[in-house]
Amino acid sequence: MTQQAHILQVQGLSFAYRPDRPAVLSDVSFSAQMGTLLVVLGPNGSGKTTLLRCLLRLLRIRAGEIILDGRAIRSYSPEQLARLMAYVPQIPQSAFAFTVAQIVMLGRTPHLGALGFETDLDRRVSRSAMEMTGTLEFADRALEELSGGEAQRVMIARAIAQQPQVLLLDEPTSHLDLKNQLAIYRMMVRLAHDWPMAVVCVSHDINMAGRFADELLLMRRGAVAAHGPPASVLRSDVLASVYEVEVQLLAGPDGLPLVIAR
Amino acid sequence: MTNTSPATPPSGQAKPSPLAGGSTAGGFTRGRLVALAGGMMSLWAAAVALCMLVPWWVPLTGETLRLRLYRLIPASVAGAALSVAGVALQSLLRNPLASPEILGISSGATVGAMLAMLAGSAVFIGVSGAGSITAAAAAGGVVTILVVYFIAQRRGRLDPYTLLLTGVIVTAFNGAIIMFLYRLAPPGVFREITFWSMGQVREQTEPELLVLAGTVVAMGWGVLLGRAKGFNVQSLGDDVAASAGVNVQALRLVSFGCVALMTAAAVTLAGPVAFVGLIVPHLTRRLLGADHRRLILAAGWVGATFLALADTLCRASAFWRVGELPVGLITAAAGGPFFLYLLRRRFRERI
Numbered sequence: 001m002t003q004q005a006h007i008l009q010v011q012g013l014s015f016a017y018r019p020d021r022p023a024v025l026s027d028v029s030f031s032a033q034m035g036t037l038l039v040v041l042g043p044n045g046s047g048k049t050t051l052l053r054c055l056l057r058l059l060r061i062r063a064g065e066i067i068l069d070g071r072a073i074r075s076y077s078p079e080q081l082a083r084l085m086a087y088v089p090q091i092p093q094s095a096f097a098f099t100v101a102q103i104v105m106l107g108r109t110p111h112l113g114a115l116g117f118e119t120d121l122d123r124r125v126s127r128s129a130m131e132m133t134g135t136l137e138f139a140d141r142a143l144e145e146l147s148g149g150e151a152q153r154v155m156i157a158r159a160i161a162q163q164p165q166v167l168l169l170d171e172p173t174s175h176l177d178l179k180n181q182l183a184i185y186r187m188m189v190r191l192a193h194d195w196p197m198a199v200v201c202v203s204h205d206i207n208m209a210g211r212f213a214d215e216l217l218l219m220r221r222g223a224v225a226a227h228g229p230p231a232s233v234l235r236s237d238v239l240a241s242v243y244e245v246e247v248q249l250l251a252g253p254d255g256l257p258l259v260i261a262r
Numbered sequence: 263m264t265n266t267s268p269a270t271p272p273s274g275q276a277k278p279s280p281l282a283g284g285s286t287a288g289g290f291t292r293g294r295l296v297a298l299a300g301g302m303m304s305l306w307a308a309a310v311a312l313c314m315l316v317p318w319w320v321p322l323t324g325e326t327l328r329l330r331l332y333r334l335i336p337a338s339v340a341g342a343a344l345s346v347a348g349v350a351l352q353s354l355l356r357n358p359l360a361s362p363e364i365l366g367i368s369s370g371a372t373v374g375a376m377l378a379m380l381a382g383s384a385v386f387i388g389v390s391g392a393g394s395i396t397a398a399a400a401a402g403g404v405v406t407i408l409v410v411y412f413i414a415q416r417r418g419r420l421d422p423y424t425l426l427l428t429g430v431i432v433t434a435f436n437g438a439i440i441m442f443l444y445r446l447a448p449p450g451v452f453r454e455i456t457f458w459s460m461g462q463v464r465e466q467t468e469p470e471l472l473v474l475a476g477t478v479v480a481m482g483w484g485v486l487l488g489r490a491k492g493f494n495v496q497s498l499g500d501d502v503a504a505s506a507g508v509n510v511q512a513l514r515l516v517s518f519g520c521v522a523l524m525t526a527a528a529v530t531l532a533g534p535v536a537f538v539g540l541i542v543p544h545l546t547r548r549l550l551g552a553d554h555r556r557l558i559l560a561a562g563w564v565g566a567t568f569l570a571l572a573d574t575l576c577r578a579s580a581f582w583r584v585g586e587l588p589v590g591l592i593t594a595a596a597g598g599p600f601f602l603y604l605l606r607r608r609f610r611e612r613i
Binding site for chain 1: 290487495501553555
């Protein structure tokens with residue numbers, strides 16, 4: 001366990017797909033703390049997914065620094081990085097008919113030796129990942145037999161079997177119905193607060209994010225427009241300028257603002 | 263966005279194999295790997311022992327046994343090589359329709375080997391040409407895989423269907439070169455080259471060629487076994503694999519290299535035997551499930567068994583009126599319909 005509260009720090013991050021093209025991200029700085037859920041919001045093309053891909057080291061950043069657990073992420077080996085940070089993709093997919101238990105066990109990949117033998121620890125960790133996500137009951141089924149919500153929970157189980165300190169999710173609820181959206185958000189909160197880890201989630205759902213996130217990061221055209229607790233970010237003037245629509249805030253049931261586009 | 267194109271096909275199998283071993287069946291341990299290796303080796307050994315007795319009406323002498331072994335061993339090595347290469351390609355491309363033959367690697371290795379054979383026959387290198395034939399086949403395989411890869415990739419991303427299509431086109435192009443080389447072949451080697459290029463194990467494989475090809479196949483197999491856990495997580499997409507500590511580019515590079523070399527070794531021994539690299543991975547996956555740590559190990563032995571049996575069928579066919587059939591004919595006759603069946607099923611799944 002790390003002593004650092006700010007497990008993930010992003011400082012002055014800039015990125016462009018090609019040197020002669022305009023920057024997709026420019027001078028992005030923020031940090032994510034252990035035990036919190038940070039939701040990244042912003043319109044299409046604001047750089048949310050690009051930011052996530054930079055954090056995952058899938059894209060090479062042009063300027064700035066991404067610091068994970070006190071060290072720049074470029075100084076980690078792939079396996080070292082994977083033991084600290086895990087990723088849940090937007091669309092669950094498996095090219096071959098692995099069972100759910102096998103998929104969750106794939107989360108242990110960075111912890112296994114060269115020939116991939118599993119130890120009791122690996123089995124215990126993936127079992128508790130399945131318990132935590134409620135996926136144990138379909139352990140022997142294939143991913144494509146499951147509903148969208150179930151499959152997404154399996155992908156989360158696989159990611160936490162990696163035992164990361166930082167969990168990154170790319171719009172995990174974009175294909176899900178209301179009930180499953182709620183279940184995934186509650187799961188992210190539990191993971192962040194109880195596990196604990198820093199959960200960073202890219203999303204489009206302002207109201208879900210406002211209700212469950214500890215902190216919001218609002219992006220606009222590759223830069224940070226607002227960063228802080230939901231109450232400070234979800235203001236009608238900020239949202240109107242970022243999304244370029246008129247918004248109205250209504251008082252929600254538990255004192256949280258509900259955002260309505262007009 | 264995930265790193266895979268929307269065209270990424272769904273799984274080739276609807277349900278996990280009952281033998282796959284779910285959460286309750288226990289995981290992958292050293293003991294299980296040894297048991298699997300032992301079981302698969304015994305399967306192969308039993309098949310070879312059986313094949314040694316065919317044709318059973320010919321009296322057994324030391325000489326007939328030696329001759330039969332000299333065909334069974336190269337056939338086994340070639341079968342193992344193509345099957346393991348098929349598993350690796352299907353995994354890397356996340357596409358159960360991929361195989362060394364379909365991507366054009368076999369045809370590229372054939373062109374290389376034929377060039378070396380013709381050069382050898384022209385300047386009388388003779389038997390010492392075994393190494394140069396293998397090397398030329400490897401060069402042909404590597405060049406083909408590079409061409410196919412660079413046509414089909416864009417910024418390191420591979421579109422599976424573009425790749426398959428590119429393979430088909432490159433195979434046709436290589437076919438033209440092969441036909442041209444037939445025309446150049448002197449009458450003395452024409453017959454041998456023709457039969458070999460249909461896919462046939464020769465009556466007498468030079469021991470040094472067998473050792474060389476066997477070493478290449480064993481090393482490639484070993485390297486791919488060490489990458490098996492990477493293949494597994496790679497099935498979930500390139501991004502997930504990268505986030506789980508797999509260097510996806512390195513995995514691809516190393517695996518394509520192994521696949522090209524192993525295919526070249528197989529082609530040198532038995533010619534471009536069609537569809538083994540497609541059928542055997544499917545059979546093995548049906549039997550053992552999708553886990554590549556088991557699959558890569560088992561597919562080699564299943565492929566060795568498969569081609570040993572098929573080649574024995576060919577040897578037996580020499581006693582029929584048609585004369586001895588090339589083993590490539592048998593595998594193609596079985597593999598063509600099998601490929602169509604897979605294709606049809608995938609179209610059904612996607613609707």
